[in-house]
Amino acid sequence: MMIATPASRRRGNCRGSVLVETVLVVLLLIVLLFGAVEYGWMFYCMHVVNNAAQVGARAYTRSGATEEAVVAATERALQEGGVNAAPTVELSEESVEGPPSMTLVTVSVSVAYADLTIVDLALLPRPQTLRASVTMARDVN
Numbered sequence: 001m002m003i004a005t006p007a008s009r010r011r012g013n014c015r016g017s018v019l020v021e022t023v024l025v026v027l028l029l030i031v032l033l034f035g036a037v038e039y040g041w042m043f044y045c046m047h048v049v050n051n052a053a054q055v056g057a058r059a060y061t062r063s064g065a066t067e068e069a070v071v072a073a074t075e076r077a078l079q080e081g082g083v084n085a086a087p088t089v090e091l092s093e094e095s096v097e098g099p100p101s102m103t104l105v106t107v108s109v110s111v112a113y114a115d116l117t118i119v120d121l122a123l124l125p126r127p128q129t130l131r132a133s134v135t136m137a138r139d140v141n
Contacts, residue, residue, distance in 0.1 A: 034119045038126070041118050046130050048081030049109055053132040056107035060091060061138040067091055074109055085115035096137075108133040 056074035059065055071089045078087055090108040095101075110131040117126070 031121070031123065034121060035124050038117065038119045038121070038124055041116070042113065042126060042130075045083050045111070045113070045116050046132070048078060048083045049087075049111055049130045050132040050134075051081060052077035052083075052087070053107050053109045053134040056089065056091075056109065057105060057134040057136045060105040060107055061136050063138075070107065074107065078109075078111070083111060083116060085111045087111045102137045104135055105138050106133060106135045 052074045055077040056070050059073040060070045070091060074089050075087060078085070088110045090106075092106045092108075094104045094106070096104055108131065110129045112129050113127050116130075
């Protein structure tokens with residue numbers, strides 16, 4: 001006949017606490033994993049928005065460029081990058097006097113990040129919009 005000792009009783013009760021600790025740690029790791037995926041997607045989308053602003057600015061520096069052509073080039077660059085949200089594209093020009101005379105063109109692109117999010121966790125801070133602005137010079141001839 002075996003006599004139960006206090007040590008063996010405690011060992012049997014540890015199983016439940018180990019399970020609770022494992023569940024807590026796994027939940028924390030899942031939240032960290034989803035956070036890493038969400039932030040990776042956010043940085044990728046920011047890269048695509050920045051690239052779209054550069055493409056739009058390049059299109060804007062061409063002689064005879066129209067606003068519609070610049071916006072179309074910007075939207076096409078966003079779609080090719082996988083960002084399927086409606087962007088806001090703003091165009092501006094500024095003349096610079098002096099040798100050499102030139103015109104600076106600026107293309108600003110902004111996209112609402114709420115339209116792009118993968119994991120909608122309220123725990124993770126994230127921006128409301130992704131913005132990029134690119135300025136390039138167009139020669140005045």
